[in-house]
Amino acid sequence: MKILVTGAAGFIGSYLCERLLEKEDIKVIGLDGFINPALILTKQRNLKLLLSNPRFQFHQVDLRQADLRRLLDGVEVVYHLAAMPGVRTSWGTDFKSYVDHNILATQMLLEAARGCPLKKFIYISTSSVYGEKIGKVTEDSIPTPLSPYGVSKLTGEYLCKVYQVSYGIPIVILRYFTLFGPRQRSDMAFHRFIKGILQGEPIQIFGDGKQTRDFTFIRDCVEATVAALYAEGVIGETINIGGRERASILEVITMLEDLLKKKATIEFTERLKGDPLDTWADISKAKSLLNYNPTSSLKSGLEQQINDICDMPG
Numbered sequence: 001m002k003i004l005v006t007g008a009a010g011f012i013g014s015y016l017c018e019r020l021l022e023k024e025d026i027k028v029i030g031l032d033g034f035i036n037p038a039l040i041l042t043k044q045r046n047l048k049l050l051l052s053n054p055r056f057q058f059h060q061v062d063l064r065q066a067d068l069r070r071l072l073d074g075v076e077v078v079y080h081l082a083a084m085p086g087v088r089t090s091w092g093t094d095f096k097s098y099v100d101h102n103i104l105a106t107q108m109l110l111e112a113a114r115g116c117p118l119k120k121f122i123y124i125s126t127s128s129v130y131g132e133k134i135g136k137v138t139e140d141s142i143p144t145p146l147s148p149y150g151v152s153k154l155t156g157e158y159l160c161k162v163y164q165v166s167y168g169i170p171i172v173i174l175r176y177f178t179l180f181g182p183r184q185r186s187d188m189a190f191h192r193f194i195k196g197i198l199q200g201e202p203i204q205i206f207g208d209g210k211q212t213r214d215f216t217f218i219r220d221c222v223e224a225t226v227a228a229l230y231a232e233g234v235i236g237e238t239i240n241i242g243g244r245e246r247a248s249i250l251e252v253i254t255m256l257e258d259l260l261k262k263k264a265t266i267e268f269t270e271r272l273k274g275d276p277l278d279t280w281a282d283i284s285k286a287k288s289l290l291n292y293n294p295t296s297s298l299k300s301g302l303e304q305q306i307n308d309i310c311d312m313p314g
């Protein structure tokens with residue numbers, strides 16, 4: 001089976017490609033435009049294992065410039081992860097990049113997929129589409145994003161749905177809740193916290209640190225994502241992918257201090273605009289449709305992320 005993965009050099013995309021390639025009958029076409037030039041070394045590190053696999057073909061190209069029809073030739077499943085992530089940077093003039101990469105590029109891929117005999121087009125979305133909700137959130141809860149990032153990803157979901165209705169593209173939407181673990185993006189909280197504590201530098205917390213997140217370990221999330229490939233009855237569905245444990249930011253810092261045996265110096269700054277206070281996924285649907293059962297504890301996942309950061313060159 002030939003699968004196209006967009007965003008293949010990213011944090012999640014690179015793990016997904018590795019996991020897919022463990023199955024001998026799968027070939028992966030990885031596409032990534034290395035959108036942030038400052039992160040080229042990170043992307044190369046993410047791709048290192050993959051590039052030595054003869055069943056992996058990599059195309060370093062922006063979706064908006066790629067010959068997508070040719071890349072889709074013979075492809076049975078698309079995983080669309082390529083996006084401009086991050087809530088903080090989605091305000092102001094930077095929003096243009098979110099429109100380009102999250103909306104326009106998605107529409108171009110869907111347009112190219114018209115008429116292709118795809119079995120599934122799996123769109124990776126985010127808990128940021130929900131906005132502020134109380135308690136566990138189910139997939140039928142009305143999306144009310146708080147950030148331009150959330151708006152751009154929700155627009156991607158709507159584009160998928162209109163292409164499904166009018167052109168029969170077999171859409172599956174997975175909404176991920178905050179991922180962590182090895183290769184986590186350097187702008188994300190745990191990565192910044194671990195580096196700061198290791199280097200004895202102050203770490204910045206937005207707000208009072210009491211905000212909670214449903215943290216999903218990368219390998220659990222990838223298991224669910226691969227399960228969507230084989231699962232029946234998922235076309236047209238939207239499915240939450242959350243983790244095993246929720247925690248507040250302050251609880252995570254305490255855990256990191258214990259694991260690293262060093263005290264953190266914390267600088268509290270203004271609460272981020274666009275960030276909900278709490279996120280909490282109801283994963284009953286993922287359990288029943290994907291047989292999903294997240295097994296990684298926060299502590300063991302953090303240990304693995306610490307080891308990964310310590311192994312980084314420089």
Ligand SMILES: NC(=O)c1ccc[n+]([C@@H]2O[C@H](COP(=O)([O-])OP(=O)(O)OC[C@H]3O[C@@H](n4cnc5c(N)ncnc54)[C@H](O)[C@@H]3O)[C@@H](O)[C@H]2O)c1
Binds near residue numbers: 009032082
């Ligand atoms: N990391 C999380 O906690 C999280 C949570 C919810 C949802 N998501 C979603 O998961 C997906 C992957 O996120 P990530 O954290 O791995 O981000 P990432 O930045 O590590 O990976 C995204 C990749 O997409 C590539 N890309 C972006 N625009 C492109 C374009 N136009 N053409 C080609 N390549 C392009 C980038 O170069 C990058 O390597 C995104 O869709 C994101 O919205 C992530």
